[in-house]
Amino acid sequence: MVFPGHDVGEIDTPPALFVVYRHALRLGTVKTLVLGDRGAYQESATSAAAFGPPPVPAEQIVAVARDRLTGAGWTVYDPQVAERISCADKMCATRLAITDTTLVARRGDTILNASISSQTAADAAYLAVELHRAPPPLVVPAGVLGTLLGAVAGWWVFGWTSRRSAQRGAAVSILLGVAVVLWWLPVLLAVPSLLHHHLGEPHPAWHPFWEWLGQPAASLLFLVGSVCALLGLGLAAGTGRDRRADDHRG
Template identity: 85%
Template structure:
């Protein structure tokens, strides 16, 4: 009968959720939710990176030349450099040879690329005039121009710096559509130095946010089920202690970069104009802390392997009332 089938299905559903989702007692009550949440964050970051592939390529020389000529008339910006890929490490596309660079200390160099150009020597007009003209021309062309940031410094006329010269460095940021412009204008007068540097790059494509949210939810649910299962399968058994220690170490190694990166990036965003947020994975301290992530992943896999190999007849856990 329909009623009988429904009532029978409910206890089965509760048993299934209890087995898969609910962690056992003790330390697992703490590390299982933390592991599930950070797994969700990592999955969301991976999904957002995949969504970045829907972005348009970085501006080519023709597009960049049109923008630079419009915004900075009369300035010889020389050769326009175009990047080899959407994301680069030290200006090069990611490949097997650069994986070592990411893992051992330089993971922070994995960044979105940009099309760039620069002008050298003393500025032909005051730096303030270059910035004012660029703001007016960009605004007139439909760009949203953010308030420039000015930093003061000192330049030296000779190697001994007997005559220190005050200089200013002004950063100008603007956005139109999915294109972001970052320009640095210096008042320095050295012949071999850069007085104007401009970079053009793409804003995150629209799919990045929904992909990140969906990936986070999916990863958190999967992590809750998997780690909850591991904690219940080994609770009260010989391998329970080893599983708890391994997963506890993994949780610490995964969360530590997050706790360090989030406050730093928040201060950075609040202190400067940002037409777009930094990529999801940078908020998790990745790939700058990719070595910690990999060590934590090895610990988690070892713990899950121990849980999967635990025998049912080994000191079963006390029944839950």
Template identity: 65%
Template sequence: MSVSDTAPATGFGRRLLRRLGRPAGGAAVAWVPLAALVCGLFTGALASRAAWETSRPQPDRAEAAVILTDVFPGHDLGEIDTPPALFVVYGHALRLGTVRTLVFGDGGEYQESATGAGALGALTARRGDTILNASISSQTAVDASYLSVELHRAPPPLVVPAGVLGTVLGAVAGWLVFGWVTRRTEGRRSRGTVNGLIGVATVLWWLPVPLAAPQLLHHHLGEPHPAWHPYWEWLGQPAASLLFLVGAVCVLLALGVAAGTRRHTTPGATAD
């Protein structure tokens, strides 16, 4: 194949890359990678949450009774409480009535549920894919709880690969979309508005991450953890879900402005 034969293909490839991946110059060179990366993180967190749906339900009363009898023989753990869903907010399944709690201040209460039980009275020691957490109190009063037990499921196998794949795909999609936005508005009056909106969104989305991730890592290193905290908690979600929602609105507005921007009509101009 001659050089002249490969030239059109090469030119087409360059034009395709320019359309798909190249952000316009200026501030976009900095914020497009940051916006794309945080989009990937959020998409990965969403994918990992979806993968949690492959988990078995939390132990029911029958399964919990068998486990607790084996682990704590001779201890009457009384009534066994079973949760209404795999993840709960203050013990309740997520529904419209709990969205306000989730968004305005108490998003950190969104966490994996557990089947629980407790024992009343003084402790008498005897020898004799589920995680068991037990808290033993030094309280010796007859009517005091000296033993609290929770049973919950370990993350299902799909959580990690789903999170990784979601992160990669989300970052690529973010790069393509935000790159298109910068080229669409390049040299036009709407450019400043779009850059400002997505810049605000990028700051709001990233802001909880450097605060939450180190704190959660310190928490993991300081206490025994049979399983890592969910992906989204490392991003400060849903505790900072209000920041995420405001940022999402900014991005939607920016996309609307970019889509409504008139294309160049001058000869030789490239329309994205």
């Protein structure tokens, strides 16, 4: 046992591989994704927590957990320590310095994330543990291949659209331009933030690909861009038919 002497209570088992606020994706949660609720859609994890004041100092909890994980063959990363100030009462007359320590470890395809706090409130968790699966090794080459195929397909579609609407394609160009901006703007905002996050903390597995695309936080922009792209393709196809009809009458 990694955390001996700590009552973690019930173990929360996720209902699906990917969840929205710990619930399986369903029609009722689509609104949450479309309206850009950041971080709502994520990989699930089996979790448990212990509440109340820690029975021993948080540093001791971390030290024991590291020793037990290392002895069991886990790869343990350097703990990340953050300090914050909390209030001891509702009026915040007394301020308390609280230390939060994040411990990350991996063995095989299993990743453990543990958060240990020095807080002393009876209704707050001083220990939270999550276990989840790392992505399969084929995810990276599949993602690279999919990106290359998508780039080739996008180049071909935009080239086809440009040829079909060369003479009367102002509206088509505007629609496709808006689509490109709405698709790429979230990427330009998300990639620097995620890179900084990955470089600042240990990550046995990288964040899922959709987060690098700014999703689901920018899902509404993606959907609007998709509608613009489909309208542009429809106008381009119609322009091509009109041109063939004019050539036939001539």
